[in-house]
Amino acid sequence: MATLEKEKRQEKIKIQEQVEKPVSPWKDAWRSFKKNKIALIGAIIVLLFVVVAILAPWIMPYDYNKNDLVNRLQPPTGDHWLGTDDFGRDILSRSMYGARISLTVGFSAVLGSIIIGSFLGVVAAYYGRWVDTLISRIFDILLAFPSILLAIAIVAILGPSLRNALIAIAIINIPNFGRLIRSRVLSVKEEEYIVAARAVGMNDSRILIRHIIPNSITPVIVQGTLAIATAIIEIAALSFLGLGAQSPKVDWGKMLADSQQYLVNAPWTMIFPGVAIMLTVLGFNLMGDGLRDALDPKMKS
Template identity: 45%
Template sequence: METNHDLKSEENLLQAAEYVEKPESQLKAMWETLRQNKAAVVGLIIIAILAIIAVTVWVSELMGKQILPYDPNYSDMSKGFVWPNSQHWFGTDQLGRDMFSRILDGAKISLFVGITAVAISLSVGVILGAIAGYRGGKTDTIIMRFMDIMLAIPSILLAIAFMAALGKGLDKAIIAIGLVSIPEYARIVRGNILSVKENDYVHAAKIIGNKTSRIIYKHILPNVISVIVVRATLGISTAVLDTAALGFLGLGVQPPFAEWGDMLGRARGFIFSAPYTLIFPGVAITITVLAFNLLGDGLRDALDPKSRIK
């Protein structure tokens, strides 16, 4: 009789925990906190503008239409190194290509690589971190020692090594950048799961016979999702930087496609004769990275329950 009573208590505890810990129940409070953070709102607005530009350019290309002022890949050598003016707002590069059109077109590639690479690292890192944190023992040791080895190598050097093995190109850059960020997500998820898995509702889930996979994905991961969201947002800014670094070294997106890092790399020889060819891509990278960092910091405050206690 006592056993049945205890079991019912555990079930009630589990149901209550599910209700309290649901991420959607925190959305309203999170948005109110985020909205009061002016820096985060600015970052969100910039990201929204960049996303609209990227999606619009991408859709127009699929439809075979040109919405940019000029074809970003069209070269007119007679107009090489034209300084910014009313016709070419950001000037032209050494091949006579319109810099303003190339900057807008580059937003599509930078955001695509950043978001896709984070999606790869997030998917793999969350799975590995969840397994390591929940299983523990030898499984935890093996997974985390391998992650430690990857973390011991600077991410950009590791990305270059992957690019050397995989080859040049957009798809290779996505894979390389995604792989180097896996250890960060794995360690974050593992650390949070080690504390969350000791909660009463997790023990209750075990008692009533839930499978390990269900416990992890239904009762544990939803309660560490805030940390994952913040890190993923900040991770996109890192991925954008890594994309630009690989492009600067000539290992990322290959010509004639417009990519901010590649534009910087090809313009570095004209820093004195045509400095605007470096300034505008550099500003685009800086603004994008800053926007994601501002939003990430705002999300960290908004998703932290302590920040909402008055």
């Protein structure tokens, strides 16, 4: 009898071991993301630029703003791997420091857009009525203007500077996140578990924080990753027009603006900042596509 019970216990243990352990949605998304080789390449590119941006003050071979007129417009050599610009400044050092500014502005602008846009979108969708109408009309007004022209107008009013360029980029991206999370909240708030939460007397703030926002944030994460790429292009465009970084600070857009007249005689002064922008944007786009595939159940096979 004891032997029979022992065998039953062993069989029960084997059956339990064969049952797959529950996996959290985030772990499942990470597994899916790791299987996407192209997305991993994008993540590696982004990580590389982030590390360079963080460590730039310590790994730059030269002072990014040090003039050396004797060696101006020198092509890539052993001393200056990416050459020098019209003031003899090392392009590699300036590109590294430019990564620091461009990525900081891109991340900060998108983070501000996500916070403000998500707040407005959640409030509009959850409370509806005149609140929804008012916020939605504000989004429509902002979206009625071409984004880059609206950013130029905002910086022109506030004055050329990196801070004002950051504010402008954050403002023009608010409607995108607001409308995105609004549509998601409109769907989630009608779910049965939300109705049940209201029925048991849970207040609005607790419902929003514990249920609605966590179940609506996934598309915002994906859109945020893609928006950083767009923000980097936008800050480069503003700096190229003289509305972003001001001397002695430098970003990739300002480097392009300073070297545009040397495109024929010294093309390396424009090529390397342009390649830096292209690779960074490519990395964020590849990573964003991978996150979309990993986080969206409809995209999973």
